[in-house]
Amino acid sequence: MALSKTMSDALNKQFNEELNSAYLYESMAADFYAKNLPGFAAWMTLQAGEERIHSEKFHRYLDENGERVFYAAIPEPQAEWKSPVDAIKAALAHEKYITKRIHDLVRLARKDDDIATETFLGWYVTEQIEEESTAQSLIDKLEMVGDNKVGLYQLDKEVSTRQQDA
Numbered sequence: 013m014a015l016s017k018t019m020s021d022a023l024n025k026q027f028n029e030e031l032n033s034a035y036l037y038e039s040m041a042a043d044f045y046a047k048n049l050p051g052f053a054a055w056m057t058l059q060a061g062e063e064r065i066h067s068e069k070f071h072r073y074l075d076e077n078g079e080r081v082f083y084a085a086i087p088e089p090q091a092e093w094k095s096p097v098d099a100i101k102a103a104l105a106h107e108k109y110i111t112k113r114i115h116d117l118v119r120l121a122r123k124d125d126d127i128a129t130e131t132f133l134g135w136y137v138t139e140q141i142e143e144e145s146t147a148q149s150l151i152d153k154l155e156m157v158g159d160n161k162v163g164l165y166q167l168d169k170e171v172s173t174r175q176q177d178a
């Protein structure tokens with residue numbers, strides 16, 4: 013079954029949103045490097061890599077459905093955040109925005125009676141639960157550490173051990 017034009021456009025938009033997410037997290041990584049937090053920087057670099065994988069999945073899905081993929085301009089991301097907790101809070105807010113967009117895509121698939129796309133999007137629905145929960149738990153840890161420099165140093169070491177998801 014062919015995708016509706018609205019669905020094809022919406023998936024293209026989300027393909028670019030995922031690239032935009034990667035760009036935002038690379039920018040956060042650069043800010044963490046600049047502030048001598050290499051663990052958080054490495055964590056964000058991995059996160060950016062995951063966002064590129066998310067975008068590739070949309071790319072492939074559009075390809076498989078005989079739809080053209082379009083690359084849109086990516087806005088310049090914020091370059092600096094006041095504190096690590098500020099950055100991760102911004103990441104969580106961004107993930108919530110993405111979750112809302114994914115849910116809107118599911119609603120569109122339902123409206124189109126497009127079962128294949130609804131099923132494809134299910135992976136993202138689950139992934140977004142994990143994305144929000146991961147960001148929230150980092151915020152919790154950073155708030156626990158507060159202004160304690162030794163605590164921040166330890167936490168930076170802890171997050172540096174993050175592995176790329178399978």
Ligand SMILES: [Fe+2]
Pocket residue numbers: 030033062063066110
């Ligand atoms: Fe994503």
Ligand SMILES: [Fe+2]
Pocket residue numbers: 033063107110143
């Ligand atoms: Fe994400």
